[in-house]
Amino acid sequence: xxxxxxxxxxxxxxxxxxxxxxxxxxxxxxxxxxxxxxxxxxxxxxxxxxxxxxxxxxxxxxxxxxxxxxxxxxxxxxxxxxxxxxxxxxxxxxxxxxxxxxxxxxxxxxxxxxxxxxxxxxxxxxxxxxxxxxxxxxxxxxxxxxxxxxxxxxxxxxxxxxxxxxxxxxxxxxxxxxxxxxxxxxxxxxxxxxxxxxxxxxxxxxxxxxxxxxxxxxxxxxxxxxxxxxxxxxxxxxxxxxxxxxxxxxxxxxxxxxxxxxxxxxxxxxxxxxxxxxxxxxxxxxxxxxxxxxxxxxxxxxxxxxxxxxxxxxxxxxxxxxxxxxxxxxxxxxxxxxxxxxxxxxxxxxxxxxxxxxxxxxxxxxxxxxxxxxxxxxxxxxxxxxxxxxxxxxxxxxxxxxxxxxxxxxxxxxxxxxxxxxxxxxxxxxxxxxxxxxxxxxxxxxxxxxxxxxxxxxxxxxxxxxxxxxxxxxxxxxxxxxxxxxxxxxxxxxxxxxxxxxxxxxxxxxxxxxxxxxxxxxxxxxxxxxxxxxxxxxxxxxxxxxxxxxxxxxxxxxxxxxxxxxxxxxxxxxxxxxxxxxxxxxxxxxxxxxxxxxxxxxxxxxxxxxxxxxxxxxxxxxxxxxxxxxxxxxxxxxxxxxxxxxxxxxxxxxxxxxxxxxxxxxxxxxxxxxxxxxxxxxxxxxxxxxxxxxxxxxxxxxxxxxxxxxxxxxxxxxxxxxxxxxxxxxxxxxxxxxxxxxxxxxxxxxxxxxxxxxxxxxxxxxxxxxxxxxxxxxxxxxxxxxxxxxxxxxxxxxxxxxxxxxxxxxxxxxxxxxxxxxxxxxxxxxxxxxxxxxxxxx
Numbered sequence: 111x112x113x114x115x116x117x118x119x120x121x122x123x124x125x126x127x128x129x130x131x132x133x134x135x136x137x138x139x140x141x142x143x144x145x146x147x148x149x150x151x152x153x154x155x156x157x158x159x160x161x162x163x164x165x166x167x168x169x170x171x172x173x174x175x176x177x178x179x180x181x182x183x184x185x186x187x188x189x190x191x192x193x194x195x196x197x198x199x200x201x202x203x204x205x206x207x208x209x210x211x212x213x214x215x216x217x218x219x220x221x222x223x224x225x226x227x228x229x230x231x232x233x234x235x236x237x238x239x240x241x242x243x244x245x246x247x248x249x250x251x252x253x254x255x256x257x258x259x260x261x262x263x264x265x266x267x268x269x270x271x272x273x274x275x276x277x278x279x280x281x282x283x284x285x286x287x288x289x290x291x292x293x294x295x296x297x298x299x300x301x302x303x304x305x306x307x308x309x310x311x312x313x314x315x316x317x318x319x320x321x322x323x324x325x326x327x328x329x330x331x332x333x334x335x336x337x338x339x340x341x342x343x344x345x346x347x348x349x350x351x352x353x354x355x356x357x358x359x360x361x362x363x364x365x366x367x368x369x370x371x372x373x374x375x376x377x378x379x380x381x382x383x384x385x386x387x388x389x390x391x392x393x394x395x396x397x398x399x400x401x402x403x404x405x406x407x408x409x410x411x412x413x414x415x416x417x418x419x420x421x422x423x424x425x426x427x428x429x430x431x432x433x434x435x436x437x438x439x440x441x442x443x444x445x446x447x448x449x450x451x452x453x454x455x456x457x458x459x460x461x462x463x464x465x466x467x468x469x470x471x472x473x474x475x476x477x478x479x480x481x482x483x484x485x486x487x488x489x490x491x492x493x494x495x496x497x498x499x500x501x502x503x504x505x506x507x508x509x510x511x512x513x514x515x516x517x518x519x520x521x522x523x524x525x526x527x528x529x530x531x532x533x534x535x536x537x538x539x540x541x542x543x544x545x546x547x548x549x550x551x552x553x554x555x556x557x558x559x560x561x562x563x564x565x566x567x568x569x570x571x572x573x574x575x576x577x578x579x580x581x582x583x584x585x586x587x588x589x590x591x592x593x594x595x596x597x598x599x600x601x602x603x604x605x606x607x608x609x610x611x612x613x614x615x616x617x618x619x620x621x622x623x624x625x626x627x628x629x630x631x632x633x634x635x636x637x638x639x640x641x642x643x644x645x646x647x648x649x650x651x652x653x654x655x656x657x658x659x660x661x662x663x664x665x666x667x668x669x670x671x672x673x674x675x676x677x678x679x680x681x682x683x684x685x686x687x688x689x690x691x692x693x694x695x696x697x698x699x700x701x702x703x704x705x706x707x708x709x710x711x712x713x714x715x716x717x718x719x720x721x722x723x724x725x726x727x728x729x730x731x732x733x734x735x736x737x738x739x740x741x742x743x744x745x746x747x748x749x750x751x752x753x754x755x756x757x758x759x760x761x762x763x764x765x766x767x768x769x770x771x772x773x774x775x776x777x778x779x780x781x782x783x784x785x786x787x788x789x790x791x792x793x794x795x796x797x798x799x800x801x802x803x804x805x806x807x808x809x810x811x812x813x814x815x816x817x818x819x820x821x822x823x824x825x826x827x828x829x830x831x832x833x834x835x836x837x838x839x840x841x842x843x844x845x846x847x848x849x850x851x852x853x854x855x856x857x858x859x860x861x862x863x864x865x866x867x868x869x870x871x872x873x874x875x876x877x878x879x880x881x882x883x884x885x886x887x888x889x890x891x892x893x894x895x896x897x898x899x900x901x902x903x904x905x906x907x908x909x910x911x912x913x914x915x916x917x918x919x920x921x922x923x924x925x926x927x928x929x930x931x932x933x934x935x936x937x938x939x940x941x942x943x944x945x946x947x948x949x950x951x952x
Contacts, residue, residue, distance in 0.1 A: 114478055114500040116660075117493060118433040120468035120923070123440075125428040127417070127457045131447050132426050135457060136410045136926070137199045138443045143927030144436035146469060148429040149416040159415040164202060166945035168408035171209060174216045175401050181219055182390050182397075184319060185383075189394050196928075197399050199406035208400065215393055222386040229379050230316030236375065237313060238281045239352045240368045242326045245307035246279050246354055247361050249328055276337035277330050280344065280351035284310050284323040290347045294329060297339045303330040328354075402932060409931050425455070429462070431469055431923065468493045471923035476534070480553040481506065488908045489918030496657050498912050503559070505646065509906055511563035512642070513844035513899040515571040516852060520564030522892050527558035541933055560900075570616040571845075575887070576853035578622035585613050586620040600625055605698040631849075635842040637689050637713075643838025643910070644682045647831075650914030651675055657915055669762030673755035674827060680748040680755075681721070682835055688713050691737050709733035720745040760824045764816040775809035834910040840902050848895050855891070859883045 127135055139145045156162060182189065200208060282290050287306065294302055307326040315322050331337055344351055355361045417428040432440055441459055448456040470490050474482050482499040484506065491497055511520070531554055542548055550557070572578045588595065589607045603620070613619075617634075621627050651674055658666045696710035703709060709729060716736075719726040723746060728735040736742060864872075864879030912918070924930075 114472060114474070114482070114497055116495070116497060117470040117472055117491060117920075117923075118435060120431050120471065120493070121434055121437060122462050122468070123430055123432055123437075124460045124462050125417075125426075125430055125444075125457075126460070127426040127428070127444075128448065128451075128453045128455060129419075129424070129426060131451045131453060131457055132414060132417075133199070133201055133410055134451070135444060135447050136413050137406065138447065139440065140199075140406065140409060140413075140926050140928045140931075142436070142439060142443070143925045143929060144432060145440060146431040146923055146925045147413055147416050148431070150418050150427070150429055151416070160417070160419050161411040161414050162945075164205075165408060165411040165415065167205060167209065168404050168411060169945040171212050171404050172401070172408065174212045175397060175404065177216065178219055178390065178393050179397065181223060182394055185387055185390060187387065187390050187394055189397050191398060197403045197406075199410055200403045205407070208403075212400070215389070218389055219386070219393070222382065222389065226379070226382055226386060227316050229375065229382060230314065233372070233375050233379060234313055234316055235350070236368055236372050238311070238324070238350055240365065240372060241307075241311045241324075242279050242281060242352050242354065243361055243365050243368070245309065245326045246305075246328045247365070249305055275330060275332060276334070276340075277328070277354060277356070278337070278340055278344070278351060279326070279328050279354040280349050281311070281324040281326050282347060282349045284325050286347055287325050287327075290343070290349065291327075293343050293347070294340060297343055298331055298336050301331060301336060302340070304328070405931060406928050409926070409928065413926050425457075432459075433471055433923075467920070469923035470495075470920040472497060472499065476538075477555045478503065480556040483552065484556070484904065484907070485912075486922070488912065490920045490922045492917050492920040494660065495917060495920070496653055496660075496915060498907070498916055501649075501653075502907060505911070506903055506907060507556070507559035507563040508567075509642075509646075509841065510560045510899050510903040511567040512638075512841045513902060514560070514564050514848060514896060515567035515845060516573045516575065516848065516891075517565055517568030518575045519852075519892055519896075520561050520568050522561075522888070523557055523564060523896070524561030527554050527561055530554035531558060571849070572617045572619055572622070573849055573852070576849060576856045578617070578619040580619045582614050583610050584620045585610055585618050606701070609699075628846075631846060632842075635845055636839065639838050639841035640835065641686050641689060642841065643835055643906075644678075644686050646838070646906075646911055647834060647914060648675075648678060648683065650911045650916075651678060654915035665766050666763065669766060670759060673758045673762075677752045677755040677759075677828070678831055680752040682831060684720075684745070684748055685713070685717050688716060688737070695737055703732055704734055711735065711737065720749060723749060756824065756828060759827065760820060764813060764820045767811075767816055768813045771809040771811060830913065834913075837910055838906065840906070844895075844899055844902060848891070848899070851895070852887070852891055855883060855886055859886065 151159070179189065291304060291306070294304060305328045310323050310325050312321050312323055314320070329340060331340060341351075355364055414426065417426040420427050437459075444457045444459060470493055472482055472491075478499065481502045482497075484502060485491070485497070485499045514520075530551055534551075534554065537551060542551075568574070586603045587608055587610060588601070588603070590598075590601055595601060617631075621630055624630065651671070654674075655667065655671050658664070658671060692710055692713060696705060696707055698707040700706050709732070711726070711729060711733075716726055725742060726735045860879060860883040864876040864883075867875055
């Protein structure tokens, strides 16, 4: 766990690689994932970099594979997983054969896809035409399409309109059929004969492969103008029009011919689909291996584009961050590859001091990774800053369990987390598209710890699905006879009378039957929340001491840490002491009136009077106002110390830093003047000059800026001691709400509807009621309440705990790693975008 305490020490290195071994060395570093390269030429355009041609070739091959993957998904062909060792990247001299293979496969698949699309388009047209004839023909019967057959002779003999009849038949989408019909009526002013088929046709779109629902129609009108209008409407609604023969015999002959052509086309389509699927299955066997090789090669060339090419030295020069523990591995890779290649000059690594703030890197395993992710979601720690993730392993599940304390609910969480842990080997290297599953699986050990701590707090609260069980003999005893118990609805158990030894572990089960159960649990859990919250904040404040000591900010120990600890201890730690004193000094067991429960002072009133410097009054006339003598004087002394600490926190640090900054600024100005007078203006000296100028800018901060920054920090600290303490009351509120909601579900659903039925139907009925109760318990109490408690616990760590010592102003260490790139964590480079634009243009 030592690696979790602070981030790994990092070293900034200059890397010198020989061109003939650069590709292999960078590939080995990508497999190791222990070097973060820095772009040495950020101002150079993507198309001007050294290896942009090779990068574009990899991008083009990746495009071809992605196209074939889309075609495989279209035909529901699964990509065969590559079970052997991960293939290595493709060197430049092996890239041409793979390009030829991929180009051949792409051309074959493309030609077969175009042929299949053409066949599907023809098949759609023939199917639609056959559908139109089959459903429009019965509307016409065996007669021809003439004036007499359409309008009949009842209108008054021969009207002579045969030459001006226009017949329009076709298919329209079902979703657009009603608007289409209304538009035809409006355009023709009702002078139209329109009929729709009684049955729809489900056809396949040749482009997308999705099913579309269409309906056939028949429209007959008089006059060329109306016919032209109707054709424009059909064009606007994207209606497919088909000519329908006017003679019955011609319609029958066409239907027979269409059936023959459709049968022939179906056989051709089946054969072409077979060869297409055969080709795609052949590609699927090598697809994953090819994609891994190409993405690795693309990542290598993208990284090599960050290097500069020194023509005089004939080498590639780069810069990278490497953890100190991994430096021997990197040096060994450089030496081993150089010896294997037989180069005259070996590739080597040199440490450099010319660097900015190093990145933050915490080594995690599968157990600690989830807890560290909770911290990184707030912000990455500054370099070598104390990491809250180590303490979160215990404090996070503990605070969660305080709000979620139920033994049975903890068992459910534990079972779910245990199942995910048991199947982690099968799912560790798989990337699921289900984001919810990825979140749960990534935090499986967090859920496991939350389940374990929930078991512990559930036993403390003595809650098993809102019910209490008797593990040992309870503290309370019934001192009444049987007649009194039977005649009374409630009996009062007085601790003055005979009792047993205190309940050995947790809450006494008798309290579950008490009428004043809520009052007791309110008092207990509220005080418990205050105690745990103040201890948690004090622990976070003490951790800031280690940061001050490590970064040698010794002035902050005297001007910030000690006053802050005194302020928090004199006010709120004293509140914790008062709570414990009240528990130990006052009890219903005492016969003495002043030590009895009725004379116990109110802690909140005592604390308010203490802050307001006023004298407290006793609860009753026969009671004492304070717990011990001189308590009022001690409290006023504590308030005075707390008030004195505020100006120390406010003015101490700005005054000291202003004095120190003034001295260091003068020293930096002297150095820059001497440097410009005696040094030459080459590139190395320019970097040294920029470093000195950064120091001058850093120490040029005015006193007003320091004062404003410290004033904000002081106000935030003083006010947060009150608000943060009150924020921990959520431990009490959510715990009480969870227990009461669980009890309501038990009483209102399971007990009232199921357990009270003593008839013969009660047996089967209880199974149904239990299923309903189990669904509500799992969905509301475990999932929703668990998520609520998780979010509140996250807030208590991010705001109340980490704000006391954690800055979180760093940036993460993102090494060049093939594992991260293949998992999809890498970002698209500008060079890749430029290559894609070229491919589209071509």
